[in-house]
Amino acid sequence: MELVKITDLPFYTEGPVVDKQGDFYCTTLNGGLVLKVDSRNKPVEWARCACPNGQFILPDGDHLICDSELGAVLRFNAEGTLLRNEIEGFCADERIFTPNDLVVDSQGNLYFTDSVRHTGKVFFIGIGGEQKVLIADLDYPNGLVLSHDERYLYVAESYRNRIIKLKLKMPGLGKGSYEVFADLPVHVSGDQHKNLPDGLALSKNGELLVAHYGMQAVQMLSAKGVLEVSVESGMPLTSNLCFLTEDSLLVTGGYGEPGPGGLFKIYF
Structure with missing residues (x-):
């Protein structure tokens, strides 16, 4: 694998x-900014909001963005204009504190994490407007991703240093309780802040890629949850990742919070 720096930025990056x-x-x-990076790797301001975190692009080009300060999920059009709040303050009659990351299935159903110690939740908003708490009492749920067939939801539970997996009977309805998909490597220092799995991505072959925040690494797990490889990310704080192509990843994070930050690519 090859690691290539794209750019340094004043602020720690995510989404x-x-x-x-x-x-x-x-x-x-x-930093309050959503940045767009062009083919010359030049970042430009695309949108502004209070504290933008996880992000997802819908088939029509709209962006859904978690705003961790507003306790909201915001919708922007493809030009970066704020259209509306998809949800703010409460979901399923429960208070939203720190929406962190989100994923939308092929039908348009939305799943998002609320990153709270000990009582964190995964929320669900269906295409018909129904709202549910899908999973409760997690210790800082963070990144999440659906399996390709959308039968399973994977969630990074940061302060338990693990990935959990929920089988979905149908969108928004778990089939039984979640299971532990993988316990992740522990930093040799014993400091739990050097662990903390963050963002997730799924390869075309079903391997789970984990941005392991404090480990300065991207880790690849097999479809059975076995660690296959760990790659240095180039940043002490490794926040999130997504596939750019089948054989390259975009990795976000930084050297501290609130900054500075950076963007890297990993080529397989």
């Missing part, structure tokens, strides 16, 4: 996504 044209985007949390 990597790529659009149909091959342009990619990231968020800057405390």
Whole structure:
């Protein structure tokens, strides 16, 4: 694997996504900016909000973005204009504190994490407007991703240093309780802040890629949850990742919070 730096930025980065044209985007949390990066790797301001975090591009080109300060999921059009709040403050009659990351299935159903210690949740908003708490009492749920067949939801539970897996009977309905998909490597220092799995991505072959925040690494797990490889990310704080192509990843993070930050690519 080859690691290539794209750019340094003043702020720690998150929320990597790529659009149909091959342009990619990231968020800057405390920087309040969503950035678009062109083919020359030049980042430009695309949108602003209070504290943009996880991001997802819908088939029509709209972006859904978690705003961790507003306790909201925001919708922007393809030009970066704020259209509306998809949800703010409460979901399923439960308070939303720190929406972190999100994923939308092929039908348009939305799953998002609320990153809270000990009582964190995974929320669900269906295409018909129904709202549910899908999983409760997690210790800082973070990144999440659906399996390709959308029968399973994977969630990074940061402070338990593990990935959990929920079988879905149907969208928004778990089939039994979740299971532990993988316990992740522990940093030799024993400091739990050197662990903390963050963003997730799924390869075409079903391997799970984990941005392991404090481990300065991207780790690949087999379809059975076995660690296959660990790659240095180039940043002490490794926040998130997404596939740019079948054999390359965009990796976000930084050297501290609120900054500075950076963007890297990993080529397989």
